[in-house]
Amino acid sequence: xxxxxxxxxxxYRRDVASGGRVLSAAERERxxxxxxxxxxxxxxxxxxxxxxxxxxxxxxxxxxxxxxRVRPFLKAKLYLLIFFLIQLIFGIYIRLRQIYxxxxxxxxxxxxxxxxxxxxxxxxxxxxDRIPEHLSVILKFKSEExxxxxxxxxxxxxxxxxxxxxxxxxxxxxxxxxxxxxYMASLQELVKxxxxxxxxxxxxxxxxxxxxxxxxxxxxxxxxxxxQPPAVAQSAADGPYSDKRRPHLDLLLLSATDGRDxxxxxxxxxxxxxxxxxxxxxxxxxxxxxxxxxATTATPDARLTIGDNRPAGKEVGAGEPxxxxxxxxxxxxxxxxxxxxxxxxxFCVGDSGGDVSGSGSTxxxxxxxxxxxxxxxxxxxxxxx
Numbered sequence: 236x237x238x239x240x241x242x243x244x245x246x247y248r249r250d251v252a253s254g255g256r257v258l259s260a261a262e263r264e265r266x267x268x269x270x271x272x273x274x275x276x277x278x279x280x281x282x283x284x285x286x287x288x289x290x291x292x293x294x295x296x297x298x299x300x301x302x303x304r305v306r307p308f309l310k311a312k313l314y315l316l317i318f319f320l321i322q323l324i325f326g327i328y329i330r331l332r333q334i335y336x337x338x339x340x341x342x343x344x345x346x347x348x349x350x351x352x353x354x355x356x357x358x359x360x361x362x363x364d365r366i367p368e369h370l371s372v373i374l375k376f377k378s379e380e381x382x383x384x385x386x387x388x389x390x391x392x393x394x395x396x397x398x399x400x401x402x403x404x405x406x407x408x409x410x411x412x413x414x415x416x417x418y419m420a421s422l423q424e425l426v427k428x429x430x431x432x433x434x435x436x437x438x439x440x441x442x443x444x445x446x447x448x449x450x451x452x453x454x455x456x457x458x459x460x461x462x463q464p465p466a467v468a469q470s471a472a473d474g475p476y477s478d479k480r481r482p483h484l485d486l487l488l489l490s491a492t493d494g495r496d497x498x499x500x501x502x503x504x505x506x507x508x509x510x511x512x513x514x515x516x517x518x519x520x521x522x523x524x525x526x527x528x529x530a531t532t533a534t535p536d537a538r539l540t541i542g543d544n545r546p547a548g549k550e551v552g553a554g555e556p557x558x559x560x561x562x563x564x565x566x567x568x569x570x571x572x573x574x575x576x577x578x579x580x581x582f583c584v585g586d587s588g589g590d591v592s593g594s595g596s597t598x599x600x601x602x603x604x605x606x607x608x609x610x611x612x613x614x615x616x617x618x619x620x
Contacts, residue, residue, distance in 0.1 A: 239270060333586050344602040351433050353400035359605055360401045363612035370398055371407040371489075371556035371579070373571060374599070375563065376414060384414060388422050390599040391415065392429035395484060397604050399430060399441045405485045407556060411569045413490030416447045426486065441482040448493050491570040501527055528574050555579065560607045562599055580614050582607040 239247070243266055250257040258266065349355050360366060372394055377386050391408050398406045408415065415422060423445050434440040501524070508514040555575050561567065561583045568576075584603045 336586055340600075340602055343606075344600060347602060347605055349397065349400070349601050351396075353396075353433055356397060356400035357402075360608055363608060365612050366402050366608065367557035367611055368403065369405040369407065369556040369558075370403045371409060371559045371575075372599075373409045373559065373561045373563070373567075373569065375569075376410055376412050384418070387415070388418070388425050389429075391422060391486075392426045393599060393601075394604070395426045395443070395486060396429050396433045397601060399482055399484045400433065401608065402482075404483065405487065407487035407489055409489040409569070409571050411491045413488075413492055415488050416450060416490060419445055419447065419450065419488070430484075438481050441484050443484050443486065445486040445488070447488040448497070450488075489572065494570045494572040497528065497572065525574070528572075558582065558607060558611045560584065560604065562603065580611050582610050 246258070247266060250263065347359055374387060374390060377383060382389075387410065394408070395406060423443065426443055426445070427440070430440045430443065431437075505514065505519055505524075509516050509519070555577070556579045559571075559576055559579045559581045561581065563584065564586045566581060566583045584607075
């Protein structure tokens, strides 16, 4: 486009300054006409000006009469066949593995069954080299069709009875939603009933103390038995625990709020203390953070969780479990506090629930509990310095 001439520019500016009264519409068009680009040619004129291309017409005809090629079709079918064979092979393998595990675990469950008798459980674990002093289990809240809260509480009660019979002083139960914390009183009564069904009425039954982070502890009657009539004292002396003091079990309830939320609250608290000059930033060390975090899930009485038989070289806090049992088909911690399992042995039950449909059953069974203790006793602990 050629540049505007000086004369046309002056005329155009004078017309604009006068509000369009100097030039008419036709004069403005004639003024701008030399500076406008030529109009694009129409499709009809372009088609008429260009000679027909024989190659283009032939390609259009070939596309119109082209048949689908066979090679891409066969390649797609081959990929589909390979995908189907892979699914079939792995499906058969997984199903056979589930059937094999279910059969083996059922036979193991028949051979090693507790029969609600602590002596049978003690017999199953008496030859083990080590027993965890702090056992932690990861459970899943079931749907109402599978029993809901009642089934979950019954599983916790069974685990408490097995742990007490095996000589485990501390059991922590992790359930992501934290629903167990809202029913601590009901859960305590159910656990006491379960312990009585295994061990008998107090003082034969172990004493129980239940607690959760940021919750007040709930305890059963004191471990020291009250004075009894001679007949009752004689019957208690003939029991299996006549040569020992009354056993005791601590039950710790954990949830997802004890993990990330605890770390967030601790970070906020330390930041506020540093801003208020109550704490110097250089005093915020890894040891301080570790101590504060471990205190959230530590037992009120550290002597109950730290014994003399802890493996050499294992320096852990009071709240760190020795063994974590995941009752599920895969290792899924579901937000378990990570600082509590830095040195813990993790045992996954796997697809051993007897459900060959692959639904991922998390049923708590005694044979799975026993296998976890066997694996823990045979594990090699390598602790770095």
